[in-house]
Amino acid sequence: MAPLHPLLTRLNRWRYTLYAPIYDRVAGAFARQRRRAIAxxxxxxxxxxxxxxxxxxxxxxxLLAQRALTAIDLTPAMVDALAARAAHLGLAVDARVMDAEALAFPDESFDAVVLHLILAVVPDPVACLSEVERVLKPGGRVVVFDKFLPDGARPGLARRLLNLIARLVATDINRRLADILAATRLTKIHDEDAGFGGFFRIALLRK
Ligand SMILES: C[S@@+](CC[C@H](N)C(=O)[O-])C[C@H]1O[C@@H](n2cnc3c(N)ncnc32)[C@H](O)[C@@H]1O
Structure with a gap:
């Protein structure tokens, strides 16, 4: 584990606690991508x-038709907001505070996993995706929606400088999905542009 890792996890919990009350006003803009990814x-x-x-x-x-939904997040304020939304929608959701890099579920527990705007946020995306692979049943699917650097591309100076600010505020914009995926045995079966000239992507993975 990188020496700064615990600090970065604490920073994430702190800033997303701060963002929780206004989060929907920003991330609500991705309704089209969410609908497409879950489809x-x-x-x-x-x-x-x-x-x-x-x-x-x-x-x-x-996900209104689902009868076995589990949702985890590092930030208690986010989990509280999710639980309130689930109650409002009449959905039974097992909502828990948990670190995505150390999932407290047995191997092969889930048929499908949603990874929206998280692989670019956790300090160690390989640990996160490896945990997802572990808890996924054989043949299970994962949908990823996030911002990535194109596979094989190197960030230019402007993008590296911009990333310093992006990482401070919320998220890394210079991760490559192929690099994260290469550390697992998940297979990418679909990948599409999800907006901003391919800056955002939706990918479907299978175990
Ligand atoms: C950009 S938001 C995305 C939220 C949601 N997936 C969405 O699409 O709107 C990132 C979320 O990741 C959570 N998070 C950050 N680090 C985490 C970790 N190590 N484990 C679990 N959740 C984490 C934050 O609390 C925040 O709710």
Whole structure:
């Protein structure tokens, strides 16, 4: 583990506690991408679905038919907001405070996993995706929606400088999905532009 790792996790909890009351006004802008990503995941109503780094639960609107939903997030204020949204929607969600890099679930617990705007936020995205792989049943699917550097590309100076600010505020903009994926045995079966000239992508992975 990198020496700064515990500090970065604490920073995430602190800043997302600060953002929780206004989060929906910003992240609500991604409704189209959420709908598309969950349509690609195509969870059957009885499948066990896990939302990792679930935030205030903006994805719940697209998972109304699910009967076995679990959502985890590092930030208690986010989990509280998600639980309130679930109650408002009449959805039974097992919502827990948990670190995405150390999931407290047995191996092969879930059929499908939602990873929206989280791989670019956690300090160690490989640890996060490896945990998702572990808790996923064989043949299970993962949908990823996030901002990535194109596979194989190197960030220019402007993007590296911009990333200093982006990381301070919320998120890393210079991660490559292929690099994160290479550390697992998950297979990418679909990848599409999700806006801003390919800056945002939606990918479907299978175990
Ligand atoms: C950009 S928000 C995305 C929230 C939600 N997935 C969405 O699409 O709106 C990032 C979320 O990741 C959570 N988070 C950050 N580090 C985490 C970690 N190590 N484990 C679990 N959640 C984490 C934050 O608390 C925040 O709710």
């Amino acid at each position: 690609l995941l195509a969870p059957q109503p009885d499948e066990r679905v896990l939302i990792v780094g679930a935030g205030t639960g903006l994805d719940l609107d697209y």
